[in-house]
Amino acid sequence: MTLDEISIILVYSAMAVYAIAFIAYAIDLARRSAAATKAADDAKSAVGASAPATEAGAATGTAGAVGSAAASGGGAGTLVAAPPARGASVAWGRSPALRVAVAMTVVAWLLHLAADVTRGLAAGRVPWANMYEFALTGTLVITTVYLLVLVVAKHDLRFLGTFVTGLVLVLLGIATVNFYVSVVPLPPALQSAWLVIHVFVATSAVGFLALGFALSVVQLMQARRESFAASAKAVKQNFLATLPDSATLENLAYRVIIIGFILWTFTLMAGAIWAEAAWGRYWGWDTKEVWTFIIWVVYAGYIHARATRGWRGSRSAWLAIIGFSTVLFNFTVVNLFFKGLHAYSGL
C-alpha cells in the first residue's frame, strides 16, 4: 500500500469520526433547546400563568435550577454560569453529548492530521499544491483553529462544533469525491518557498474567517431573539438561550476575524512578492488576484462597519457573512470556472 492510499483511508476514517462528532453536537443543541423550553415552563408554573413576568426574566431566575437538572441528567458535570444577557439566558453545563462530540472532534482531527502528513510524505513536499490538497489542509486548519479557540477563549464556544464539523465534513466529502488527483510533481511555477508560506497563510486565514462567519451567524440569530424578548413578544425557547448574548458573540467574531484579516493581508502581499518572481509583475489583476482583493476590501469594510455608528451589530455581521461567502466563492467557483494564472487546481 502506498503512502497516498494510506492517506486516503485516513481521510475516510476522519470523515466518519467527524460525522459522529457532528451528530453528537447536533444532539447537544437539541438538548439545549429542550432545557430552555423546560426552563420557561418551570418558570411559568412557578410564577403562575397569569403573572405578567416575561419569559425572559423568568428564565434567568430559574437558571440555576435548570443547570442542576441538566447536570443530574448528564451525570457528574460542572456548571458553567451563563454570562448576563439582555434577553433570556439559561445555564448549560457539560452535557455528555457535548463531551463525546469534542472528544470525537479531537480524534477526527488526529486522523485528519495523519492523512495530511502522509499525503505530504507521499508527494515529498507540502500537501497544498492542488485543489484536493488545499481542501485537505484547509479543512484541517479550520478544525485546528476551532480546537485552539476552545482552549484559549474564555467563553464556552463548543456550540460552534456543529457548524465546524458540518462544514469540514462537507468540504472534505466534495474534495475527495470531486477534486482528488493522485500525487504528481510540482510544475516549475510552484517550485518556490512561497508555496509553503503564501498558501499556508491563506488557508490559515480561511480557518479564522470561517469561525468568524459561524459566530456572526449565531450573533444574528441571537440578536433577533433578543429583539423579540425586548419587545416582549413570545420567545420560542431554543438552544440560543444557552449561548452568549449577541454583543459577546459580536466581540468574539470581531477578534477572530481581525486575525483572519491580518493573515489575509499577508497572503495578498506574499502572493504579490511571489507573482513578481514567477510572472514578472507583482500585481496584474489576474482573476484570483481580483478576488483576493475583493475579499480583503469586504473585510476591511467589516472592520470599518464595527467602528461606524449605526453599523455595529447586525449590519457588520452581515458583512462578515458576505465576506466568508466571497472566500468560498474564491475557493470554488473562481478555481474551477474562471480563467486565470492561478490554474493549479490539478483538475
Added chain:
Amino acid sequence: MSPRSDPDALSRPDDHIDAPQRDAPSSDEASVSQPKLGFVGWLRFAWRQLTSMRTALLLLLLLAIAAVPGSLVPQRSSDPNGVTQYFADNPGLAPVLDRFQMFDVYTSAWFSAVYLLLFVSLIGCVIPRTKHHFDALRARPPRTPVRLSRLAGFTERPLPTGETPDAAIDRAAAELKRAGYRVERYDLRGEASVSAERGYLRETGNLVFHTALLGVLVAVGIGGGFGFSGQRVVVEGQSFVNTLAAYDSFNPGRFFDDGTLDPYKLSLEELDAVYETRNQEAIGQPIDFTAHVSVQAKGGESTPGVVKVNQPLRVHGTDVYLLGNGYAPTITVRDPEGEVVFTDAVPFLPQDANLTSIGVVKVPDGLEEQLGMVGFFYPTQETLDSGAFTSNYPDLVYPVLTLNVYQGDLGIDGGEPTSVYTLDPSSMEQLTGGATGVESIELMPGETVELPNGLGSVTFENVDPDAAEGDYSHSVSRFASFDIHDDPSQGWVLVFAVLIIAGLLVSLFVPRRRMWVKAVRRRDGAVVLEYAGLARGEDPGLEEAVASFATAHAGASTDAAAAAPASETAPPGESADDRANPST
C-alpha cells in the same frame, strides 16, 4: 461594553463609534439653519459627508463590487487574446461592454472614480487625526475622574501597611511608567492620585496603515510610469541587445525615456527542459526549465547567469524572467541550383502540453516567386487513428516537421507590419497539403526533400549532427521567451506594504487604555487604593489588566469583597445591576 463617549475624544468622523455623540438639539438646529447654508457651508457639509465613516464604508463596498466585472470579462491588461476571442464570440455584446470600459475595468473612469473618492475620503480623515494625535502625544494624561467606581475594572485594595498614601501613589506612578504608561500625578481635594495612559502606538499604527495605503497608490501610479516591460524570444546560441528595436514587443510607462536602456547583451547558451518520465500519472509534465545565459555589458566581460521560472535574473537594472519556451527548428531553403536562399532557426509556438507547435517560414527573396511555409512540429510524433499527427511527449524522442508550401505574394512588401507567426495566404497558391492533393512535406532532423514544381529543396537541419544514430535529444534548438522588466517603484511598494502590515498589527493589537490609581479616605478614616481603567477602542483585556496591576501594586486583596470579580464590589449605595447592564 465600556463607556466610550469621552469629553476629549479622538478626532474622528462624527459617525465614528469613538466620536462623541452629538446631542439631538444641535442636529435639530442644523436642520433648521440648513436653508442659510452658504456656498462655503455647503462645501463644508459635502466635505463632512465625504470624510464620514459611512461614506468610507460605502465606498469600500462599492470598490469591492466594482472589482467584480474584471474577473468575469477578460481584461486587455492581463488577457488581450481573451478580449479578441470575446469580441469574436459575442459580436453584439462586446462593443457595448467596451463602451463601459469593461475590458479595462481597473483603469476605467468609474473604477478610478471609486478608489480616488475613497482615497480623498481617507486623506480627509487621516490629516485631522494626525494633527490631533500629534497634540495628544504631547498632552498630559487627563485629570483623574472624581468617581472611579463607575469605570471599567474598578477594584480597591487596602493601603499597604506602613506606607503613606502619597508614597503608594508615587510607587504606582513609577510602576505604571515602567509598564509603558505616560503618567501624571494629580491631587484632588487632598486625595493623591495618578492618571496614566498608554497605547498611543495604536493610533500611530492606524495612521501609518492608512498613510501607507496612500503610499502604495502613489508608488504604483507615479513610480510605475517610469518603468517598462518588453518581450523577446531568443533561440539557443543567439543573443539580443537591450535596445528598443531589439524587442518583439515593448510597453513603456508614461514617463519612460528609452535613453535609459542599458545596452547589455544577453545570449542564450542553452535551455534545459526536464520532464517527468517515471510517475505514470504525470508522464511528460514539466519538472524544470533552466535557461543558461551569458550577460555582457557594453565593452565588458561576459558573465554567465541562470534564469528559471521562479528565479529571475536581475542584471543592469532590469529583471529578466523566463516566461515560456519551445522549439525553433532550423530550416534551410535552397534554389534549384543548390544556392542557399534561406536558413534560420524559426521559433514555433507551442499549442499544447506536449508541445505540438506551429510556425511560419517566409522566404521573400532568391526564388522566382516568394515562398511561404506553414509548419507543424511534433517533438515526439504519433499518428492518430484518423491519420492526423500529434505529439505525445514534450521532449525530443521522434521529432517530425511537416510543411505546407505556398507560392505567391507574402504581403510583406507593402511596408505594413505583419506577424512572423502567421502567414496570409490570400494572394498565394498552396502547393502541398490540404486540398492540393499533394502530400505535405514531412521531415526529420537532417533530412532534405525537393520542393514541388522544381522550386528547389528544403532541409530540416540537425543541430547536433554528431549524436548517435536515433538519438534526437539535441537535434532541434529550443528558444526561450524572456520578459524583461524594470519597475523603479517596486521597492517603494514593498516598503509601503511592510508598513501596512506593521501598522495593521499595531493598530489592531496594541490596546489604548487609561488607568487611574487613587488613594481615597473612607468615612471611617481608613485609606483605600482605588483602581480603574478606560478603554479607548477595542480592548478586551482591560479589566484583567486593571486587576493584575492592582494585585502587583498592593498585593492580592485579603478582603472578600475585593477578591470577587470587579462587578460585584459594589460600593454602598450603588446597585450591582447598574454596572452589569452594558448599556450604561
